[in-house]
Amino acid sequence: MPVRNRDIANAFETLADLLEIGEANPFRLRAYRNAASTVRDQSRPIRDMLAAGEDLSELPGIGDDLAGQIERYVETGHLAGLDAATDRLPAGLTALLDINGIGPKRAHALYEGLGITSVEALAKAARDQRIRTLPGFGEKTEQRILYEIDRQARHSPARTLLADAEEMAEPLLDWIRQRSGVDQAAIAGSYRRRRETVGDLDVVVTAGDPATVSRAVTHYDDVAEVISSGETRTTLRLRGGLQVDIRVVPDGAYGAAMHYFTGSRDHNIALRRRAQARGFKLNEYGLFKDEQTVAGDTEESVYKSLSLPWIAPELRENRGEIEAAENDALPGLIERQDIRGNLHTHTTASDGKADLAEMAEAAQDRGWGYLGISDHSRAVRVAHGLDSDRLARQIDEIDALNERFDDLVILKSCEVDILSDGALDLPDAILERLDYVIGAIHSDLALARRAQTERLLEAMAHPLMRIIAHPTGRLIGQRGPIALDLDRVFEAAIDNHIALEINAQPKRLDLNDQDARAARDAGVMLVIGTDAHSPAQLDFMRHGVDQARRAWLSASDVLNTRPVGDLRKLLAPGRSAGG
DNA sequence: GCCGTTTTCGGCCCGACTGTTTTCAGTCG
Known part of the structure; x- marks a missing residue:
């Protein structure tokens, strides 16, 4: 090994x-x-x-x-x-x-x-x-x-999925904000950095009288255990098992405290060193020079006093963001409102929970200009995958449905299974009728690295292939990634004009942040797909955007920030290399 | 063992809470 x-x-x-x-x-x-x-x-x-x-x-x-x-x-x-x-x-x-x-x-x-x-x-x-x-x-x-x-x-010490943590964090935050004496409250830590999982919740609160507020928060009704409680810090365990650290600081220290508790630890250490080298001391109460407060009411003030622009929380992993900030080379990160459509969704035709029209209306409600329908192909029997005849009928239905919408274009696709030998699960005759083809691996996940890589490259060589969905197949906390030589996958994506997905399902987020960043650095186009199986899951888009931000991506790095006209050109079949 | 906007030697992030202590060590984040 x-x-x-x-x-x-x-x-x-x-x-x-x-x-x-x-x-x-x-x-x-x-x-x-x-x-x-x-x-x-x-x-x-x-x-x-x-x-x-x-x-x-x-x-x-x-x-x-x-x-x-x-x-x-x-x-x-x-x-x-x-x-x-x-x-x-x-x-x-x-x-x-x-x-x-x-x-x-x-x-x-x-x-x-x-x-x-x-x-x-x-x-x-x-x-x-x-x-x-x-x-x-x-x-x-x-x-x-x-x-x-x-x-x-x-209790397994496993970390909690960010999306699951949100369900506990947001009600807690609302409750804290309603306590008397509380000025500002926000969640910091890996939650604010939008990591895919969180170990605990770090809540920053400002109050004129920190000690009173610090004791008051132990009375939240979802508390299973008060682990410790002092004048400025209280540590709780919620019934769901999640640990919560609540720090209460004076009003003027909000920015310094948010910075301190947002982390990451490595980012903070690097920044404190920078402060020290300039004769400052940086802690959760502010930036100090000889006992004099220099900054601390906002995060911007802390960074500015250290001759740096504000750095987005998603970048604070000490992975080059401080050097980039120093050189005025921070990326203009993608935002949720940059997203113009969604290219990976399912309907009741395979394993989705809503039909075509319901999904289209839900996409329109979200202000998107296009929605790609990409049900499973026949190999995925448990998902009731489509064969050629059923896919042909769906294509006709989509053509008819498109007549009903002015501001939304429904795009025809299919999440075609990549078989063990790299062949596609449906014949070219039907795939040619689609706007674009998504390829995905759902079986034989245990193949050795070389065989798995060859399998994927074979599928990527198919002239109709445009997107590879959830490229590594991992399920966070449950199943590791398949064995792939990602450098070769990136090369093939560039050569064949294929976008790699950041799958926005909270359990997948695949590619992960570091792989997506490496893909972009290699010149690969990314696409954020919700893989939604219901209208509500269209909102998973925000998790995909969060992950893209952690990957240092700008809107221009992401295919589905393009207007539908540009998108159609990029997805057009038969695009030749270099075209 | 690493590293340099004061340094190639001498530093190395910093504060809160608990328990076992009689003034603070250990742990945590």
């Missing part, structure tokens, strides 16, 4: 954890963690970069030493430092760090004092009341450990 980027990142993170338990130089392990984060963030496999002769020490946070370590790891499958560390401390100790309330110091004490090397041994020691015998540990800590182990066993 070739070494993947996440193998490298995981190895460095485990090494950092072990060194921290072993009380090594904290700055050295931070360097390992930074390197892990850099490796994890690379859109291309490190092994390919090495094969191409690239110098890893040019990556941020990776110097000559770590570059050498990574190279040897890719060659041998062993990280020498990790082997040495596990000789001194059992690797299982790192599992203790996953328990809330246990950090490196306590893990070390539990190991040294009681020989504990696993969560099971920890639970037994707690039940036997041995933990309270250790210095620095008391009865409450012992009980908390048992509670956290039990909670961890019952």
